[in-house]
Amino acid sequence: MRFETAHQHTWRKIKSGLACTAAFVSAVLVISPLGLVFCYLLINGAASVNWDFFTKLPAPVGAVGGGMANAIVGSLELLALAGVIGIPVGVLGGVYLAEYGSARINSVLRFLADVLNGIPSITWGVVVYGLIVLRFKGFSAYAGGFALALIMIPLIVRTTEEVILLVPNGYREASLALGVSRWKTIIHIVLKTASKGIITGILLALARVGGETAPLLFTAFGNRFWNHSLNQPIAALPLQIFTYAISPYDDWHRQAWAGALVLVTGVFFVNILVRILTRGSGASVV
């Protein structure tokens, strides 16, 4: 066996350097949009994020000032509705996939959940429009929350399943060997052990649907005033941003920037919360 020549050595080093540079540039390209978007939002929106923005209703066209208080509260209400429907269904679905169900049924369900995850969100808006808005003859917070829940469910199903499968079998066996029933073992041992991962999945799903606009267009519809009943149309931050951004008024544009900044910051904080949660005390396996 011979060692490579000096020439081969240099050429190999150049190739290695090129590959490394290409990977680095790609990594920067992947991360930079986040920085760019955030900077752009700060430049355009920061000036309009003030106390009024969080406390006042939208001002009438032409009037200066006003805020998006109703849209912020509306978004939180919609997320709460979506969570009430989506979290239990999603978590239980994940439990079924991970703990029950035959291999064949599970692979079908998993495939369907993945397909559902890939469906464009506007489709959900149209589906819920047909299912709820037309039937009950009106846009409503319920319809909006339901549409968001439908988007959340497959997301939560898959993350819940994955973290439950990470719980070592030894814990299930230990619990069953104490004469604890199957469902109590799942609730008190398996879900408790996987709770951090499940909560993480739920938060990420909430952050994801919190920014959805399209499914709300046909369901929650938007509202320039406070929503007094969940049977009525309700404002939401992404909807308000959409409405303001396509308007011809500069003042509304500034408000749209501010709204986008608030929304992105909110999502950002949810992700930080997730990081803190998953760092944890090491007492959990996932």
Place this chain on the structure above:
Amino acid sequence: MTTPEPTAVERVERPVEPLPAEESVPARTFEVKNLSIWYGEKRAIEGVTMDIASKAVTAIIGPSGCGKSTFLRALNRMHELVPKTRLEGTVLLQGEDLYSSNVDPAIVRRRVGMVFQKSNPFPTMSIGENVVIGLKLNGVRDRRFLNERLEKSLRMAALWDEVKDDLHKPGTSLSGGQQQRLCIARALAVEPEVVLMDEPCSALDPIATAKIEELIYELKSKYTIVTVTHNMQQAGRISDYTAFFYLGRLIEFGETTKIFTHPSERQTEDYITGRFG
């Protein structure tokens, strides 16, 4: 499934003193008759018949894959967790058939506890919570009762003195040997009649192993113990009876002293003397 829940709770809450050695208590805890077990098409246990003595240690030895773990798990129906298992023959616990259709496996497992090869304290729970979780999940709420049982179980597992000031710390903060004793305490807390041990020392160092062996010796005054072990010397040290399994069959079964000194089967002798396995 149809066995009413209260029976189990009553049993769990009965006085904790050891049973008096009356004439009515049978000397045999298990009577296994012609037991065969299949995983799918594969037969893991073939026609095993043996009685397991009460308040004694029975060791099951044999090379890997000989079915000894499957046999052990069949004694509290844990083998059923593997899908597509099939069982023939009978297993009687104090004369009752474990596998009759009206028996809930959960009730069986309250009477026949289990300690595993790898210590597995629940990672989300403190030392104290780990010990009483079986009682809690079986519906016991009385704080004082739980505290009493906590101390008693930890004392029986020879762990009390080491952890009494750290009961709130995570169970996983203990050393390997301590974790295994914690698991034993957890199994004892529900007051089973039998404790099954599946190679309880195989992941432990010699000092921790010695402690567990000593503990097993102590426990047999109150419990029937069945343990699987790969360690011939250990079987010799701790057990009163030894069963030698090979390829799913029970080759030889008898008093440990006899098995180890005058085995009647050639295969037993070969295995014990280390000629194969």
